[in-house]
Amino acid sequence: MAKATQQAAVAAPQLSGGWPLLGHLRAFQKDPVEMLARGAHDLGELHQFRVGPQAFVLFAGPRAHTAYFKAPDEQLDARSVYQFTVPMFGRGVAYDVAPEIMSEQLGFLFPELRESAMERFARIMFEEIDMFAESLGEEGEIDLPVEMNRLTVNIASRCFLGEEVRNQVDAGFAAAYHDLQAGINTLGFFLPRLPTPAHRKRDRARQQVVDILSRVMEQRRLAGSEAQDFMSALMRARYKDGRALTNDEVSGILLTALFAGQHTSAVLSTWTGLQLFRASDYLERLRQEMQAVYGETGTMTSANLKAQPLMENAVRECERLHPPLIMLIRKVLKPMCYEGMSIPAGTLAIVSPAVSHRLPHVFANPDQFNPDRFAPPASEGKQHQFALIGFGGGRHRCMGKNFAIMQIKAIWTLLLDRFDFSLNGAFPDPNYGSWVTGPQRPCQIRYRRRAQAGAVRPAREVRMA
Ligand code: HEM
Structure with missing residues (x-):
């Protein structure tokens, strides 16, 4: 189980390759999945990056997803992110x-x-x-x-x-x-x-x-x-x-x-x-x-x-x-802590099904199309509630x-x-x-x-x- 401690929390590791002012804008626009997958591969369950002035943090893998999906709305808020739907839904x-x-x-x-x-x-x-x-x-x-x-x-x-x-x-x-x-x-x-x-x-x-x-x-x-x-x-x-x-x-x-x-x-x-x-x-x-x-x-x-x-x-x-949906997004309203790493208010927190579904420690040979992985004896995806998201x-x-x-x-x-x-x-x-x-x-x-x-x-x- 992931431990969340407020003491001595440090910032999540930073994805390399950002530009002054633009941050990771160009890589994110070109191929967001490739960029986020590189971060998850190099930096593990949590990493941060910037798109222009906006700070983002990616939660990658089933344990990190648990913290993300179990956080209350008052901490991780969907509403402010999905405001663009208001003119459509009414x-x-x-x-x-x-x-x-x-x-x-x-x-x-x-x-x-x-x-x-x-x-x-x-x-x-x-x-x-x-x-x-x-x-x-x-x-x-x-x-x-x-x-x-x-x-x-x-x-x-x-x-x-x-x-x-x-x-x-x-x-x-x-x-x-x-x-x-x-x-x-x-x-x-x-x-x-x-x-x-x-x-x-x-x-x-x-x-x-x-x-x-x-x-x-x-x-x-x-x-x-x-x-x-x-x-x-x-x-x-x-x-x-x-x-x-x-x-x-x-x-x-x-x-x-x-x-x-x-x-x-x-x-x-x-x-x-x-x-x-x-x-x-x-x-x-x-x-x-x-x-x-x-x-x-x-x-x-x-x-x-x-x-x-x-x-x-x-x-x-x-x-x-x-x-x-390759990314789900929430706005951090109250500071959050995961595995000794702090996530400040104002950050946009992401989980990416497209990235997490290809983590090799969660799904064997992840790029291969193999529906039998979900059948016994492998029954991949059943090992963790938040593996397939x-x-x-x-x-x-x-x-x-x-x-x-x-x-x-x-x-x-x-x-x-x-x-x-x-x-x-x-x-x-x-x-x-x-x-x-x-x-x-x-x-x-x-x-x-x-x-x-x-x-x-x-x-x-x-x-x-
Ligand atoms: C292949 C088809 C579908 C996919 C991949 C899909 C995917 C998703 C995902 C990933 C979320 C969570 C969004 C988030 O956490 O930000 C979601 C929420 C939702 N989905 Fe689906 N969905 C599909 C079909 C449907 C259908 C058929 C309905 C019809 C009723 C539906 C209604 C909803 C609603 C209302 C929510 C919002 C739930 C909430 O915020 O409480 N979806 N869907």
Whole structure:
């Protein structure tokens, strides 16, 4: 267990190579993961660096993650770091309110993500992925990140926002949501309210999304109808003081969940596909597993998806190698101490899934794609609660993790059952220019429908049966 002592604390070691005034700005911009990995390799669990005037400290490895994730919000604060989301999610929700109110708001969604809701999600995923697969035809070429984005917007809008919003995806919702997403840029991170053309476009897009969502809420109220989705759950919810949520608050919380869950899922799904296309032996075993699970019924259910440990391990391995969020950031509000090293208030404290997941003393041969590392006897990642942190940890850990993993398993179960895929060109590098780290684009892949009938039957046939 890490000892935290206030006495005789020293500063964390400093990463070499910083420039006067700029600090490590250039290296950080060029390849943040390479820079942080060098620090973790040379300096161990904690090291500090500067980007311009801002001091940063990296917590690397499971023991240091424990101290990070267990620190209270009053010490390590997410809210001040994520202020750039306020113009997108709106006033009065998420990072615009005190942490205890944000948890009350997110808590309204928990019942909708419980185990029993997963069956409904599995059915929706099955139908949406089936429609997507049919839209591909017999063979062709696609830009995989673009298509995964399309598919996950359809799934998330239907599962979280409701059928009515799903039906408007192509009639304005997707375009407005896209413009809103484009509001996440470097300038917006530092000056989220600066009236630039991009920010004005973002604000207009938010209003369009809120208008669409508010109209659906009004229709539901007029019809006295309820649905099993986040929107109805939030419309029913009451704060501790008995107050109902306004349309704007409901929209803001829905946007928080959509932003947290959709693009991240699209990106992890993309990386999972890319890794599987070139892992021919593992792919063969996956198809045998699919045959064993779906051969009888052909139906995608949450129970069937759970009975696919090889697919589960492939997704976990891609979470390890390609975590969509390469850094989680908190502001140090109260000085902190770790293993005799002090971290002053004002520092930005980081954990980096991308760096920690490749520490060789935590994961053997860390650069190798080896999903079997998560199976017995190695069962890597189980040795420590905070070894695999692609979905965060502690009180701010991801609430949509089970949904996300199930979704990616569902996507690749059905698509690999119907098609053979291959990547055009070399395996892509990560694009660190975006808040969520996907592959460099374009990322073209070729596909061809498989001749033999697969194990998973088309959703339409299953419904008719
Ligand atoms: C592959 C997909 C996903 C990845 C990689 C991912 C990753 C993460 C990570 C790393 C965090 C912690 C952030 C931090 O500590 O600063 C987080 C938090 C969160 N995630 Fe996810 N997530 C995914 C999907 C989802 C989905 C589908 C939902 C939908 C409900 C969701 C909702 C949230 C929310 C609301 C939080 C904030 C929790 C809090 O601060 O209390 N995520 N996610």
